[in-house]
Amino acid sequence: MFFKTGIAGLVLAAAMGVQVSTAYAAGDDPVVAKVGDMEIHESELALGVANLDPQLANLPPEQKRIAALSAAIDVKVVAALAASEGLADTPDFKSRMQFLREHELHNTYFRTNIVGDVSDEDIKARYDKEVAAAPAETEVHARHILVKTEDEAKAIIAELDKGADFVTLAKEKSTGPSKDDGGDLGYFGPGRMVQPFEEAAFALNPGEYTKTPVQTQFGFHVIKVEDKREAAPPPLDQVKDQIRQLIVRDRYVDLLKKLKSETTIDIKDEDLKKGYDEVTKAQQ
Structure with missing residues (x-):
């Protein structure tokens, strides 16, 4: 389909892999604990829960809060000690x-002005432009019989030429996982099967089977096409999340292009500059 991955996708994933934030009004952020004179507010606890080790992801919510509180208290007491020793004033800190x-x-800008700015209208417009308006894709409904050797496949074709039933032969002779279903692979479109198999299947008319064995890395196939159809585009609800991610990615990349074009970027190390230029080119 029209969704693609690559460097731009990795950049998006990195940008989206941000800490979860929870907004609290001034009066809605109660103190849940005090450590000496230091307060731990509900907002800090929520951040702690959101950033717990993934191994704790399956804990019940209340246990997550306890774990986050325990971690926050540990941080507070050690941070106070570090501050008392002047570590906050060091160049490293x-x-x-x-x-x-x-x-x-x-990350805050990304959440607020890019992710948070994608409306349902934006998604619908992108869907209408790139999914609903895309040319209809042909799908075939095929069966196959998979065997280990070319001679076995030729023998099956000979039986089919004499009037044998394809489904029966598939159940008896196929080594593929679909043998119990008579070799039924259902409907599939371009790009779903390995190339030799796909070429042979799409070249057949409904009711026809391959007259010579089709070899792939899995073995030798005898293929029969049951039907062909024009596939309808997926409904909006089915691809809404993918389209949202696509819009977010494109807006993020466009923002970076604009900001970088307005800024002087001088990379002194030649190897770093070469690598950076390659990444930038891939993003575009």
């Missing part, structure tokens, strides 16, 4: 804080 600040600003 300041550099890390700058790094984290910029990443969180990036």
Whole structure:
């Protein structure tokens, strides 16, 4: 279909892999615990729950809150000790804080102005343009009999030429997983099967079977086409999430292109510059 992966997809995944944030009004963020003079608010606990180790993902909600609270208390007491020893004033700490600040600003902008700005109307317009308006795709309904050798396949074709029933032969002789269903593979469109199999199947008319064995990496096939049809596009509800991700990806990439075109980027290391240029080209 029209959904593609690649470097741009990886960039999107990285940008979307952000911490979950929970917004609280000033009066709706109660204190859940105090550690000395330091307060732990409900918002901080929610962030802690969202960022728990994946191994704790299946814990009941209340146990997640307890785990997050325990971690928050540990962080508070050690952070207080570190601050008392002046570690907040070290160049290393300041550099890390700058790094984290910029990443969180990036992620907040992404959530607010890119992900949060995709409307149902945007999704419907993209669907109408790229899915509903796409040319109809031909699908074939095929059966096959899979055997190990070419001679076995030729013998099956000879039996079919004499009037043998394809379904019966598939159940008796096929080694494929669809043998119990008479070799039935259902309907499939282009790109769903390995190339030699697909070419042979789409070349047949309904009711026809291959007159010579078709070899793939799985063995030798005898293929019969039961039907051909023009496939309807998937309904909007079925692809809505994919289209949303596509819009988000495109808007993110467009934003980066615009911002970078307005900014001087000078990469001193030649190897890094070459690699960066390749990644940028792939994104575009």
